[in-house]
Structures are given as C-alpha cells and as structure tokens.
Amino acid sequence: MSSAAAGGDAPAPPPPGGVLWSLTGDIRSLLMLPAALTLQVAHPAVGAGVDEHSVFRTDPWGRGERSLRSLQLWVYGGEAAAEEGRRLRKLHRTVQGTDTRGRRYHALAPENYAWVHATGFPVYQHAARYLVRPLTGAQERALYREWLQVGRILGIHDRDMPRTIEEFWPYYRTMLAEEIEATAVVRELVAPDASVPPPDRGPAAVRLLLRAAWPLLLPPLARFRAFVTVGLMPPDAREAIGLRWSPAQERRLRRLCAVVRLVVPVLPERLRYLPLARSARAAWRAERNGVRSGLTGNPGAVGVTGRR
Numbered sequence: 001m002s003s004a005a006a007g008g009d010a011p012a013p014p015p016p017g018g019v020l021w022s023l024t025g026d027i028r029s030l031l032m033l034p035a036a037l038t039l040q041v042a043h044p045a046v047g048a049g050v051d052e053h054s055v056f057r058t059d060p061w062g063r064g065e066r067s068l069r070s071l072q073l074w075v076y077g078g079e080a081a082a083e084e085g086r087r088l089r090k091l092h093r094t095v096q097g098t099d100t101r102g103r104r105y106h107a108l109a110p111e112n113y114a115w116v117h118a119t120g121f122p123v124y125q126h127a128a129r130y131l132v133r134p135l136t137g138a139q140e141r142a143l144y145r146e147w148l149q150v151g152r153i154l155g156i157h158d159r160d161m162p163r164t165i166e167e168f169w170p171y172y173r174t175m176l177a178e179e180i181e182a183t184a185v186v187r188e189l190v191a192p193d194a195s196v197p198p199p200d201r202g203p204a205a206v207r208l209l210l211r212a213a214w215p216l217l218l219p220p221l222a223r224f225r226a227f228v229t230v231g232l233m234p235p236d237a238r239e240a241i242g243l244r245w246s247p248a249q250e251r252r253l254r255r256l257c258a259v260v261r262l263v264v265p266v267l268p269e270r271l272r273y274l275p276l277a278r279s280a281r282a283a284w285r286a287e288r289n290g291v292r293s294g295l296t297g298n299p300g301a302v303g304v305t306g307r308r
Helices: 019-023 029-041 044-053 060-076 079-091 110-118 120-131 137-153 165-178 184-189 204-231 235-241 247-266 275-293
Strands: 096-098 104-106
Touching: 019 060, 019 137, 029 044, 029 060, 029 120, 029 184, 029 204, 029 235, 044 096, 044 104, 044 110, 044 184, 060 079, 060 137, 060 275, 079 137, 110 120, 110 137, 110 165, 120 137, 120 247, 137 165, 165 235, 204 247
Parallel strands: none
Antiparallel strands: 096 104
C-alpha cells in the first residue's frame, strides 16, 4: 500500500484523462474483460477460490454486473473507489481452501491477490491493439502506473507488485511458466457449449421473452463469448493455459475488431461509454470548464460520489 494509504489517507483513483480513464468505461472493454477473468482463474489458487466460493454458475449475470460496477468504481468512483476496495477485501476475508495442487490458499494472500489484479494490465495492453489501437511506449508505462494506483485502492502493497513495467514482464512470464494451468473454471469459461441461465434482470416481459428464446440464443452467444475470450487473451498466456487458436480464428477476430474500431468511435457518448464512466466524464468536463471560467475553486473534486 502506498505511504499515503498507510498514513490514513485513502489512495486516489487514476487521474481523469489518463489511459484507464479512456479504456475502462468504453463499451469495448466489455469484450476485454472475459479474457482477464479467465487468466485470473488460470492460477490454481484463484481458480479454486472461484470454483468453491463464487456464484458465477448460479448467478452469472448478477456476478458479472457486480464485477463490472466494481471495476468502474475503481477508476471513476472518486471517494467511492477506496470504499469499494475495502468492501472487496472484507468480502474475500473468508475465501480459503486447498487448490488443485494440494496447497492451502487464502484469497487475500499477496501472491494470489496481486495476480488477480496483475492480469488486467497485459490483457488491456494486448486487447487495445485489436479493439482500439496499439498503445505507445509512453501510454503503456502510464497504463502500468495507473494499474498500480488501482492496486493501492484494492489494498495491494507496492512491495507485492512489480514496481515498474520492466519488472512486470519477467514476473508475468514466470507466472505463466510455473503457475498457470487450465483449471476447471477456465475450461467452463472457454467452453463453446457452456450452460448459462437466461438473464434475470429487467422488465418482466423482457425476462419472459428471453426465457422463451434462450434455447436459440444461448448457443451462438456461448460460442461468441468463448471466441473473444480466447482471441483477446495475450498469445503467451493462451499458450501457457493450453488454449487452441488457429490462423483462421485469428483472421475472423481481426475482421471483427476492424468493424468495432470503425463503429464505436462514431457512436454518441451515451452509447459509447458505460453509465458510471459517462457521468464521471460529464462531471469532469463541467469542472474543467468551471475552472477555466473562474466559476469554481475546487479542482480536486473529480468523481461521481453521491450520484450513483
């Protein structure tokens, strides 16, 4: 944890206008998240924890909604970011057991907790090449600095994460070589014939319609999820887990992503950005305009606290 956090001050979210500020709230991030989640649970301890303690099988839509909201709060939540970090640590205090290699694990053990967080960086860095554009060297460094900042929000000590991007890649390669495997949860997440219940959110009429149409909708949706999960995972991670990926699949992925890169940037902001990100971006613009016109004296109050 940062020295500021240790001294009692809550760690701050990544800065408005930064790399994470641009990537995390963009709807294209929805295509990136399955790969990050799958890489997380490829760790034997993390996979065992999710297998034994998560509701991802019985309530996948609620679990996904809560995870997405949590991620958005880390970046756009202002003061609520630190509170969300505390909530997550409290939630995981009782998550423990024995992993697939017979080792005792605890969700908050530094080596496990840090890996869950660390996976976001290589997935964002890789998937951005396909869905947005390749990051420059400066942007990659900024992304890593901001990801460390998010780690402080989650309660991860600086000493438990590689301090620099140069230190990160050897750590990452060691994890791929020595820890990562195709856990039971990984196999479920990449299965093209996965059994997932229909969404249980929204108006009753919509839920009834989805339930009736679900036998027809699920197979193509499951295949698409598996396709983007494996395709947007960094190739070295894909290889370490043992996931197959063909040249034909790579060509299909590139065609899909080319369309996404053309369409998403021209969408209106209300469609391009997720709600929490959209609110934070609007508040930040209003604040900047106020500062420039001399209408406000509080340039540090960025965020959407109290507006959720």
